[in-house]
Amino acid sequence: MSKKKKIQRPKARRPRGFEDKSADVLRAENRLIQAAFSVYDTHGFEPLQTPAFEYADALGKFLPDDDRPNTGVFALHDDDEQWMALRYDLTAPLARFVAENYNDLPKPYRRYQAGSVWRNEKPGPGRFREFIQCDADSVGAPGAAADAEMIMLAADVMVAAGLDTGQYMVRVNNRKLLDGILESSGVPGTGAGAEQRLQVLRSIDKLDRLGADGVADLLGEGRKDDSGAYTKGANLDASAIKAVLGFTTASDTDRDKTLRTLEALVGASTHGKAGVEELKLIDDILTACDYGPGRVVFDTSIVRGLGYYTGPVFEAELLADIKDRKGRPVRIGSVGGGGRYDGLVSRFMGQAVPATGYSFGVSRFASALSRMGLAETAEQPPVMICVFDKSLLGEYFIMASQLRAANIRCEVFVGNGNVGKQLKYADKRGVKLAVLMGSDEMERGEVTIKDLELGAQMAKAIKTNEEWKSSRPAQKTAARNDIVAAVREMLAGGDII
């Protein structure tokens, strides 16, 4: 049937959950990373880079009864039959690195790192299978002072990103408090109780979406959602549910007041008391350094879903400029979080190695900043040198390097096509100025500089092609030797005569 033999072409497509990023997005993300790095660096943290792949057992991702890694990671067999997997966060590789180099590292070891992580999960809006995290961690520091520092770092990153007080909030809680509550409610921290506690954490994490009633169902027998799907509950008894929900709503914007409430709430529990003591120390440091309740609060509804946290936990949240009806800032949501994880490094070592850290999602944070109108995209538009005459290419490249030496972003047209084509290309690129020099100008020692933005405006008033071409709008002639000064002036918006 076929007259024409069909060529089998591959379909140009991306794997789902993986993204191409445009120039604007990349610039915004890189700015954010640089801002965070400079905060970490001035606090004395050291940069570190670890590889994309780790051995799967080092990531701790083997299921108990399975001979291959958890499906949530991208894993492959190395040629020696060992399982390797792409890292799913930067914390597990840090734990491996510290354990591997324990003797050589100063303790506490404080490092920062940004890099891609990969999760083999179903992607959704704003959720990808590859994304960038930016972390800072202290390993080997047991005291709450290290946690207080991480909390202040989180706030400092917000400031470095360009946010003012009132546009962000860091919310702090302590896992030990909930441990105390559950202990008193008869839920042990080991065996079946450990799984139960994890369920409790996940349930509380859904407070903002499901509300207290939905979470109460999840803490009890379970919950059926609108689509008919059933979620198994944590099976707490009624008094335990009441205690947990009571705890999650115990905090107040006044940190002192919250501490007094918590002190009464945890009663005689050792875990609970220790948790309150840690928060007190954190409060002392924050208060001394002027990190007031306008930007850091204690919030008992913050738990973080992860199982490995053992002490203070916190989330950094963006508040939009928009206010709700009661005049409170609207929540955009959490862009980062962290906390103490004292068990992660000791997995490798048989010796206790306390650690605490902060991590934020670069893409999510950067895109939220753009939505708030805080992403400055003032990248200098490029200048383009047109190729009128190929025999003058050397001249064109010399001009370009002169402009670059003056810190002006510029390029010589290297494609094919007459000047008309070149200018169309320039329009599409968002070029602000085009430099024209043919043999005529060359002989006179001149260049012609066109302002494409201004020309585009003037074109609106011009009806015919002839009129357009003969008027040659928005361009001026300058001496070849003055090209840098002339371009600079026109970039600055100088008048064109």
Next chain:
RNA sequence: GCCGCCUUAGCUCAGUUGGUUAGAGCGCUGGUUUGUGGAACCAGAGGUCCUCAGUUCAAACCUGAGAGGCGGUACCA
């Protein structure tokens, strides 16, 4: 994993009761204009109608299965 919607050109979409060579707009390439962007006009390229199987003289269209996309939900170390 479960539920719902969707799939025809690079993009957005038409496409008659199942009928012969599948169209439009935008975009792209070339030209009118080999030294000047816009507009206009002319020409051209570009299709496994998601895939496979079935029904039929005949399928983009009907039936079945599968894949992919989107949204919700669960999981998210």
